[in-house]
Amino acid sequence: MTALNVRKYAPKKYLAENGALAGLLVLAVAIAIMQPAFLSAQNLLNVGVQAAVIAIMAFGMTFVVVAGGIDLSVGSIAALAAMVGALTAGPVGLVVGALCGLVNGALISYGKLPPFIATLAMLSVARGLTLVFSGGQPHETDELVSFLGSNLAPSLPLPLLLMLAFFGVTGLVLTRTNLGRRMYAIGGNEEAAKLSGIDVRKQKLWIYALSGLFAAAAGLVLAGRLGSAGPQAAVGYELDAIAAVVIGGASLSGGVGRATGTLVGALVLAVLRNGLNLLQVPPFWQQVVIGAVIALAALLDSLRRR
Amino acid sequence: MKTLITARGITKQFGATKALDGVDLDINAGEVHVLLGENGAGKSTLVKVLAGIHGHDEGTIEGRASLAVIHQELALVPELSVAENLFLNRLPRKFGFVDRAEMRRRAPELLERVGLNVDPNAKVRDLGIAQQQMIEIARALDKNAGVLILDEPTAVLTETETDRLLEIMAQLRENGVGLVFITHHLDEIQRIADRITVLRDGRSVGVLGPKATTQHMIELMVGRSIEEQYPRARKRPGQPLLRISNFTRRGVFRDINIEVRAGEVVGIAGLVGAGRTEVARAAFGVDDYDYGTVEVDGKPLPRNNVQAAIKAGLGLVPEDRKGQGLVLTATVGQNLELATLENRDAKRLTDVAGKLRIKGRVEQPVKELSGGNQQKVVIGKWLLADPKVLILDEPTRGVDVGAKVEIYELINRMTAQGRAVLLVSSDLPEVIGMSDRVVVMAHGRVAGELPKGATQDQVMALAVQEISA
Numbered sequence: 136m137t138a139l140n141v142r143k144y145a146p147k148k149y150l151a152e153n154g155a156l157a158g159l160l161v162l163a164v165a166i167a168i169m170q171p172a173f174l175s176a177q178n179l180l181n182v183g184v185q186a187a188v189i190a191i192m193a194f195g196m197t198f199v200v201v202a203g204g205i206d207l208s209v210g211s212i213a214a215l216a217a218m219v220g221a222l223t224a225g226p227v228g229l230v231v232g233a234l235c236g237l238v239n240g241a242l243i244s245y246g247k248l249p250p251f252i253a254t255l256a257m258l259s260v261a262r263g264l265t266l267v268f269s270g271g272q273p274h275e276t277d278e279l280v281s282f283l284g285s286n287l288a289p290s291l292p293l294p295l296l297l298m299l300a301f302f303g304v305t306g307l308v309l310t311r312t313n314l315g316r317r318m319y320a321i322g323g324n325e326e327a328a329k330l331s332g333i334d335v336r337k338q339k340l341w342i343y344a345l346s347g348l349f350a351a352a353a354g355l356v357l358a359g360r361l362g363s364a365g366p367q368a369a370v371g372y373e374l375d376a377i378a379a380v381v382i383g384g385a386s387l388s389g390g391v392g393r394a395t396g397t398l399v400g401a402l403v404l405a406v407l408r409n410g411l412n413l414l415q416v417p418p419f420w421q422q423v424v425i426g427a428v429i430a431l432a433a434l435l436d437s438l439r440r441r
Numbered sequence: 442m443k444t445l446i447t448a449r450g451i452t453k454q455f456g457a458t459k460a461l462d463g464v465d466l467d468i469n470a471g472e473v474h475v476l477l478g479e480n481g482a483g484k485s486t487l488v489k490v491l492a493g494i495h496g497h498d499e500g501t502i503e504g505r506a507s508l509a510v511i512h513q514e515l516a517l518v519p520e521l522s523v524a525e526n527l528f529l530n531r532l533p534r535k536f537g538f539v540d541r542a543e544m545r546r547r548a549p550e551l552l553e554r555v556g557l558n559v560d561p562n563a564k565v566r567d568l569g570i571a572q573q574q575m576i577e578i579a580r581a582l583d584k585n586a587g588v589l590i591l592d593e594p595t596a597v598l599t600e601t602e603t604d605r606l607l608e609i610m611a612q613l614r615e616n617g618v619g620l621v622f623i624t625h626h627l628d629e630i631q632r633i634a635d636r637i638t639v640l641r642d643g644r645s646v647g648v649l650g651p652k653a654t655t656q657h658m659i660e661l662m663v664g665r666s667i668e669e670q671y672p673r674a675r676k677r678p679g680q681p682l683l684r685i686s687n688f689t690r691r692g693v694f695r696d697i698n699i700e701v702r703a704g705e706v707v708g709i710a711g712l713v714g715a716g717r718t719e720v721a722r723a724a725f726g727v728d729d730y731d732y733g734t735v736e737v738d739g740k741p742l743p744r745n746n747v748q749a750a751i752k753a754g755l756g757l758v759p760e761d762r763k764g765q766g767l768v769l770t771a772t773v774g775q776n777l778e779l780a781t782l783e784n785r786d787a788k789r790l791t792d793v794a795g796k797l798r799i800k801g802r803v804e805q806p807v808k809e810l811s812g813g814n815q816q817k818v819v820i821g822k823w824l825l826a827d828p829k830v831l832i833l834d835e836p837t838r839g840v841d842v843g844a845k846v847e848i849y850e851l852i853n854r855m856t857a858q859g860r861a862v863l864l865v866s867s868d869l870p871e872v873i874g875m876s877d878r879v880v881v882m883a884h885g886r887v888a889g890e891l892p893k894g895a896t897q898d899q900v901m902a903l904a905v906q907e908i909s910a
Contacts (some may be wrong), residue, residue, distance in 0.1 A: 313782040320779055323768035330727060330759055330766070331779040331822065332751040390770030 144161050154234040154435055155383050155399040162403060166410035173413055180291060180292055186405035187294035188213075188357045190398060193379035194305040195349025198342050200380050201309065203322035203389025204250035206346045208239060208257035210372035213354030217364035221274040225283070229351045235261055237340060244336035249427040254343075256351055258373070266366050273365040276358045278434020284359025293419045294356050298398075301349065306394035316343060322389025403432070443470040445588050445619040446491065446508065450500035453643075460486040463500070468588055468619045476623045478640035479662055479813070479841030484623050487640070490588055490623075508588040509581030514595060515573050519566035523550040526565050527580050542579040551579045555609055571602035578609070582618075588615065590621040595629060596839050599713045600866070608843050609635050625841060628656045663843045667827055671874025672846065674853045675893070678877070679703030681739075683755070683859040685724055685828040688733035693719050694885040697733070701830060701861040706852060708876030709865045711904050715864045716885040718760055721832050725757040726750040738829055751780060754829030758819050758836055760865075766819040767807055774803035776818050779828040793821045798847065813844025820851060831855060834865045849875055849892060869897045 166173045173179075192209050199206045212235045220228030235257060242253035284293050309315040317338050320328040329335050353372075358364040381387065382403050383396025408427055411421045446468040453461040461483050468474055476484045491494040491502065492510045517526050524544045525532070533543040548561035557575040565573060574594055581589055591610075595603045603626075608619055610633060624630060630637060630653075637649040639661040681700050688697035694716040701707045709717045723730040726747040735742045737753040759765035767776055777790050794803055797817045801810045803859045807818055822859065823831055833852070837845045851864050852875060866872040872879055879891045881903035888903040 316775065316778070316782055319771055319775065320768050323770035324764075326765045327768050328779070329747065330725075330757060332826075333745050333779070334748055334781075386770075390768065 153294040155396055155432065158404050158432060158435070159399050159406065162406055162410070164325040164412065166406065170410070170413045173410060176290065178291060178409065180295065182409045183295040183298065184292050184360070185409060186401045188353045189372060189375045189382045189404060190298045190401035191301045191356060191378055192350050193397045193401050194301050194394065195346035196220070196376045196380050197305060197309070197385060197392050197394065198318055199250070199346045200385045200387060201322050201392040202318040202339065202342050203325065203343070203387065204243065204339070204342070205254065205377070205387070206239065206343065207251065207254040207373050208235065208261055209346060209350035209376055211258045211261035211265065211367040212236070212347050212350040213357065213369040213372060214364070215265045216267050216351030216365070217354035217358035217368060218265045218274065218366065220280050221358060222268060222291065222365035224277065225280045225355055228355055229348060232351020232354070233344050235345040239347065240340035240343035243343065246341045269366040271366055273363045275363050280355050280359045281362055282359065284361070294360060297356055299369040300397050302394055305397070306383040309394055314338065318342060319390055351421050363376050375404060378429045382429065384436055444468070445470055445504055447503045448500065449493065450893060451487065451490055451497050451502070451665050452499035453486055453495060455495045459643050461490065461497070464640070464643070464645045466638060466645070470587070470617045470619050471614050472635045473614055473620045473622055475630050475634040475637045476621060476640060477630065477637055477658060477662060479843050482640040482901065483643040483674065484640055485592065488621070489590055491590065492765070504844040507586055508590065509584060509586035510590040511574065511577050511581065511592065511594060513593050515577055517565050517576060518571055520564060522562050522564055522570070523559055523576060524542065526576055527551055527583065529580070537577040541623050542883050554582055555579045556605070570597050571605070574606070575609070588619040588621065593625070593839065594624045595624055597627060603629065625839065627658055630658065631655070645858065659842055662841070670846070672849055672853065673706070673875050674857065675877055676704045678705040679859060682737065683863060684736040685720070686734050688720060688723070688730060688735070690719065690723060690730040697861070697887055699880055701863050703859045703861055704856045705863045706856055706864055706876045708872040708879040709863065709882060710869065710872045710894035710900050711882035713867060715882040715904065717882050718834055719755060721863070721865055722832050725755055725832060751826060754828055756780070756823035756828035756831045758823060758831065758833045760834040762812070762816055762819060769817060770802050772809070773799065773801055773807050773809060773818055777821050777825060780822050789825060793824050797821045797851070816840050816848065817844065820848065828860065830861045830863065832863045832865070835867060836864070837868065837871060870899055873900065
């Protein structure tokens with residue numbers, strides 16, 4: 136055993152992420168060989184834009200997963216926030232999203248519900264409210280929200296920039312704030328966190344509120360891109376967000392996960408979808424391939440940890 | 442005497458560190474062979490290599506087919522019955538379905554072999570830890586294990602339960618079973634060992650006979666002689682820093698009055714289940730209570746509020762290191778700073794880590810550390826928080842002799858600085874040797890208080906007494 140010496144975080148940190156990153160590179164090279172059009176600037180920008188919505192949602196999910204929870208309601212919250220945003224104004228949508236997250240947090244912290252159940256309930260409630268408010272019809276988004284989905288310059292799509300901004304914020308929150316440190320502590324050992332004076336219940340409120348806020352932002356970006364908020368928007372996105380987090384190397388039992396991992400995870404999903412489209416794989420088969428890739432990524436990760 | 446397992450020159454490498462370095466070990470029929478060594482000396486690795494969980498890099502092992510290991514973490518299914526657990530994975534069957542009649546017939550025989558008198562239909566969840574251990578032993582015997590390895594089985598047992606276990610081990614020895622016994626309790630070794638192999642830094646540094654002295658064992662284990670086992674430096678106590686008054690939680694503890702003064706160590710002794718841990722947790726604000734007050738340095742604490750307790754200057758090192766003390770997924774440094782996130786100080790953190798002589802880097806995952814070093818991390822977390830009063834609940838459980846003394850030195854340093862320590866411990870020599878006063882609890886009440894220099898008999902007499910409600 137070595138004596139105590141302080142070394143700065145070593146390249147090991149990178150190695151730990153290499154699994155997902157290496158997978159992403161292999162995937163991209165394989166697709167590029169089969170279909171060189173994949174590498175065109177326009178297409179790569181498309182991939183980024185396609186990744187943006189899931190990535191932003193998945194960043195919020197990363198907080199929850201690191202803290203040992205799960206949030207099944209992000210897809211529905213995204214749709215509700217977009218719909219409220221279209222009917223009133225974008226910022227109102229964000230507030231509604233954060234509020235939905237707060238309700239999740241309160242049910243989990245003070246109602247002592249398992250996160251799976253609390254957010255499953257919210258999945259249904261938020262989707263239902265979306266349908267109620269929309270009357271079953273899509274609604275056009277206002278200028279502000281549409282702007283979120285637009286291009287700042289011909290090759291500078293705003294969703295891509297927003298994704299990077301949220302990535303930066305997520306990394307900062309996880310590594311540089313007390314809230315972030317507490318997420319790792321709570322997910323790693325909730326009892327130890329409690330006995331160290333961390334107000335676990337209060338922290339969980341914030342964590343789920345953040346997830347709700349991020350989901351709402353993702354919903355607004357999605358609506359901005361499409362120019363309208365639909366009652367059935369973002370159905371099933373929560374599963375993609377969870378997949379991105381897991382592909383990125385986070386552990387669903389909590390305490391482990393990184394912003395870079397989640398970004399790579401979201402990109403893997405987007406590259407895969409884009410590549411399968413370029414290769415003209417029928418949509419039904421695409422689902423099969425994506426599922427297989429998720430399983431493969433999780434398998435590799437579990438092998439690497441042994 | 443028949444040799445059941447012969448291991449020669451076992452070497453096992455984990456990365457750059459040699460966990461085992463040319464270890465020889467013979468396990469004979471009808472013999473209790475103790476493996477002794479500090480945490481991290483290689484005992485568990487050796488057991489895992491013998492059991493085939495780890496491969497070994499060099500050396501030979503002969504005859505390991507008939508071996509069973511009872512790990513500290515029990516491998517039982519709590520929701521299944523005693524009988525189902527006994528036959529787990531090889532349930533008797535009839536027409537493809539579980540043959541419950543056969544199971545009920547055979548279970549009592551097995552339980553009798555380990556002298557366990559429980560209903561085979563009871564759920565394992567409802568049994569005590571000692572009984573659960575017996576079930577594991579019974580299961581191993583049913584598989585005709587010729588060699589039984591017990592990895593620190595007594596760490597979680599009370600004294601009576603330990604006596605019972607040692608009796609059963611002696612009986613198994615009579616029946617020709619080869620036993621390997623790992624324990625940190627030297628008195629247990631003196632009671633049961635036929636041979637003692639001492640490991641240090643992955644090497645076998647000596648094989649002792651049954652008459653080895655405690656002093657000799659410790660010297661071999663730590664590689665130096667330890668002057669005094671309980672180096673308590675006493676000083677004149679100052680003003681009261683912790684005062685627990687009329688403290689009551691219905692059905693758990695009643696009318697507890699404890700005062701700890703600056704510079705003082707007050708021990709709480711008692712049997713497992715006497716309510717000691719419960720009092721500590723409630724005082725720290727983890728659990729609720731019905732009546733009473735807790736004052737730190739004259740200021741009353743609100744109930745159920747850990748944050749306020751910490752702010753007032755209270756700290757708690759909980760009894761279950763891995764379950765309650767550490768975030769195992771995090772690093773040493775992240776664990777150390779856990780109670781002081783609000784005002785982090787990287788320099789003080791490395792200072793404390795250095796002072797504690799934690800073997801390991803600050804950015805090393807805490808789960809890679811040995812038990813003693815992990816415990817020092819938990820204590821270090823509180824040293825950073827600079828508490829006036831530190832409650833230590835079983836601080837040296839599962840900790841080796843060397844690290845124990847370091848923890849005692851820490852206690853001394855704290856009291857020398859005018860802090861107060863409340864020491865909950867089931868280790869009688871420790872609680873007597875390190876405390877300035879010992880409060881003995883029984884059945885949720887304070888049974889009595891003894892001054893320093895009390896004997897183990899006096900403490901036990903109070904601990905086992907019946908208190909009329």
